[in-house]
Amino acid sequence: MNLEKLIRPSVLKLRPYSSAREEFSGIGEIFLDANESPYGQYSRYPDPNQGGLKKRIAAIKCISEKNIFIGNGSDEVIDLVLRVFCQPQHDKALCFFPSYGMYEVSAAINEVELIQLPLDSNFQIDLNSLDQYLKDPYLKVIFLCSPNNPSGNILQGVRYILSKFEGIVVLDEAYIDFSSTTSFLSVLNEYPNLIVMQTLSKAFGMAGLRLGMAFASQTILSYLNKLKPPYNVSKPNQELAVTLLLDLDRIKGCIEEIKHQRSWLAEELKKLVVKVYPSEANFLLVEVKDANKIYEQLLGQGIVTRNRNGVVRNCIRITVGTPFENQRLVAALKQIL
Numbered sequence: 001m002n003l004e005k006l007i008r009p010s011v012l013k014l015r016p017y018s019s020a021r022e023e024f025s026g027i028g029e030i031f032l033d034a035n036e037s038p039y040g041q042y043s044r045y046p047d048p049n050q051g052g053l054k055k056r057i058a059a060i061k062c063i064s065e066k067n068i069f070i071g072n073g074s075d076e077v078i079d080l081v082l083r084v085f086c087q088p089q090h091d092k093a094l095c096f097f098p099s100y101g102m103y104e105v106s107a108a109i110n111e112v113e114l115i116q117l118p119l120d121s122n123f124q125i126d127l128n129s130l131d132q133y134l135k136d137p138y139l140k141v142i143f144l145c146s147p148n149n150p151s152g153n154i155l156q157g158v159r160y161i162l163s164k165f166e167g168i169v170v171l172d173e174a175y176i177d178f179s180s181t182t183s184f185l186s187v188l189n190e191y192p193n194l195i196v197m198q199t200l201s202k203a204f205g206m207a208g209l210r211l212g213m214a215f216a217s218q219t220i221l222s223y224l225n226k227l228k229p230p231y232n233v234s235k236p237n238q239e240l241a242v243t244l245l246l247d248l249d250r251i252k253g254c255i256e257e258i259k260h261q262r263s264w265l266a267e268e269l270k271k272l273v274v275k276v277y278p279s280e281a282n283f284l285l286v287e288v289k290d291a292n293k294i295y296e297q298l299l300g301q302g303i304v305t306r307n308r309n310g311v312v313r314n315c316i317r318i319t320v321g322t323p324f325e326n327q328r329l330v331a332a333l334k335q336i337l
C-alpha cells in the first residue's frame, strides 16, 4: 500500500503551524514564548501532544503512545480523517446504513461524496455487493462501526475489507468495551490502512470531557497531527481524564453493571415489545408497533429515548441506565402498552 498516494495533495504539501511550545527543546525555566499571562492557574497553553494522557491510555490499551492520537471527541477524528484523505468534490467515502450519523454530516461539511450501502436484515454487510466499490480509485475512506450504532451488533467481514481495500478503513469501536468480542487494536500492526477509533465518552463515562481516540500507524497519525489545531485538547480535560483513568476498577465495575442491566432490560422488554435486537453495546434497539407514539408517550412521563423510526422502521433506541432508571422505563412502558 502506498500511503502517500492516498493523502490529499494539499495536505502533503502543507507546512503545519508550529506552536511556541513545540519549537524549543531542552528544559525551560522561564516561559516568555507564547504570550500567555504569567498569572493564574490555567494561564498556560496545554500540552499539544497530550503526553501524560497518552501514557495512561497506552498502559490501559497495551499499545505504544506513538500509535495514539487524541481528538476533541471522535467527531474531530472523523472530520480530520476526511480532510487528510479526501479532496473535496473529487474523492469519495463510504459507510453503511443505518449507522452513526456523524459520518454523513462530516462528509457533507467537507463536500466529500458519501456512498451509503444498506446493511442486510441482520445489520450485516453484503460483501458481494461491496466488491465493486472497493476498486473505485476515488474511494479513499470506508467507515465501519462495530458494534454498530443503532443496531448494537458486531460487524462481520472487517478483515476481508481491510485486506481487499487499498484505501483507509476507519473502524469505529465506540462501544467495544461493552462487547464480548476483542478490539482490532491487537492486530493494528497487520494492517497499514487501519484506523481504530475509540472514545472515552461511553464505557469510560467521560462524554462531558470530549475525548476521542484514534489508533493507527505512526505515518497515518503524522498526517492527523499535521492538520489538528495545535491545542485541540484543553488542559483541565487532559488532567481530569488522567485522574479518572487512575481508578480503572471503578470504570470496569460500571461496565459490568451496565452489561448486567442490559440483560435484565432486554428480558423485560421482550415481554412488552415486538422485537428486541441483540446488543453488544450499552443500548438496545427495540421494535414497537408505533414508535412515534410510544416515543412521545415516554417523553410525557419524562423519559427520553431515541426515536429511530426514520432510520429503522418503528424502532426506538434505548440506552441502558441505572437499575432505577431502567425500572422506571419498564414501568412506564407497561403502563403505556
Ligand SMILES: *Cc1c(COP(=O)(O)O)cnc(C)c1O
Binding pocket: 072, 073, 074, 075, 076, 100, 145, 149, 172, 174, 198, 199, 200, 201, 202, 207, 210, 211, 212
Ligand atoms: C457516541 C459515539 C461516538 C463518540 O463520539 P465522541 O465524539 O467521542 O463523543 C463515536 N462513534 C459512535 C458510533 C458513537 O455512537
